[in-house]
Amino acid sequence: MTTDISYTTEEISKLLKISKLTVYDLIKKGELSAYRVGKQMRVDASDLEAYKIRAKGGKVYASMPDIPVQQLAQPTLTSKKDIVITGQDVSLDILSKHIERKLTSYRPLRSYVGSLDSLISMYKGESDIVSTHLLDGDTGQYNLPYIRRLLTGNSYVVINLVSRMAGLYVPQGNPKQLQGWDDLKQPGLRVSNREKGSGARVLLDEQLRLRGISPRILSGYGQEESNHMGVAGKVASGEADFGVGIEKAASMVGGVTFIPLIQERYDLVMLKKPENAEWLESVIAILQSNVFQNELRPIQGYDLSQTGQILFEN
Template identity: 60%
Template structure:
């Protein structure tokens, strides 16, 4: 029997669905999974079983088609269910979300967090669809200059929700060490020959860049590398560090991780958490608010370069 297993990203590619949808399948128990460190994995046999069920085969015939041994280790979700636990899916790509997940797992009885590394806009849409439970977002609205709330109000019309601040942090240019091209403002993106490395659509850095291009009358097609996308901030910094790009949009903490990258602050970015208010989640929302305001959690955030926790735990909007 093959011992092959897949990551969430690989499952998403194989099934041609989003990573959040994969996490939702795991959350519902439709896709058997287990955890290796911080990563969720799905065995090939369990993926085959899921596909056969979706094609209409009886679940009772699973053993016949998957060659599943009786002594297989129980899945992460199965263990949680057996112990009377429920899981919540938390989205976001920042290390602060990993810290939050650890505190939830440690301090909230009967609760296990699952992490989905999804961008801000896709996270909000997934929350609207009921595919996740807590989302982090840092989206600048170009028309109002306000973070997050304009997007949230437009997406969750008629819904009952809670928006709580996670942190604030500086955002700006990632440039080569010493800033040899002397890049200090958004208008510098008009310079001919400047090579950009971009993020994928829907993430906060991409939304910020597009808003600033619009405000400064800069056409994206005139930017070299605008279509060159990286799926994470480290990828952007690595392109700048290697000299493959002159500039990227990112955060101070990312620059601090690279020897050959400097940071130019342009804006203070606000990261908020969004949760839908429903009868079944009121208890864990209150526990989450307690964690956000605890000194243990705040102390861990404060060691991240550039992180401002002055509003962490503050309710920004409640409906």
């Protein structure tokens, strides 16, 4: 039945022959009803049909194939321009608020996807400010090796948002006595894992690879959670012996102990394109401002010693 069918934003953009950003804009303005399943937005078929009926009645033929996509995606002179910001950390929500306040002709839109998917979305032209915390195990570097590989041919700036501790979530009392990555060789361990492409998943996979530990020995490795809180929750409930994540989430879930193992850099990437020039310097100024940093300072687990520092530019 039609009521049992739902679509992703990507499927909606193909059905209506408009860009994904236009789909997000319709959802943001309440013109197209949507809901979240994990990290993904979904639109029911009945809500899509209702939108199409309203659009046709209002002479907005968004689904007609003979109208150029460029014309559909182009904002009106009175509308705000969108800045799509990817990532899940609360610091990004705070940044969005500052952008909205300072850049009144722009509207920040949040996309809650992982680090690797964020960089891919930037390469495909679907996002403007992407966050990433990806460890390259061979070099010990965060983010830059991945950025260079994925954004080859582009000019961009990498700037630090925060640094934060990452490590293991274990149940209170640490019954398996896990103290470091080498302890993951212990047979019979159950893991609460993150989704592929997330920074925490890459961190775990790199540490296993460097130590020659097969993921197959970890029960639950293929079962994925979409955020740090979900991982910590599985550990707290006794469904897993450990998970990988950041300190802040552990402090918000009772029954979980955090074992700090590595300080990770949580960086932002922005493309240096002519159409971004109008807002790019303003966003950097926000990141470097005392007002923004003072709002981050009370949040547990953040190291702001490099916040606003340009780490790489080409």
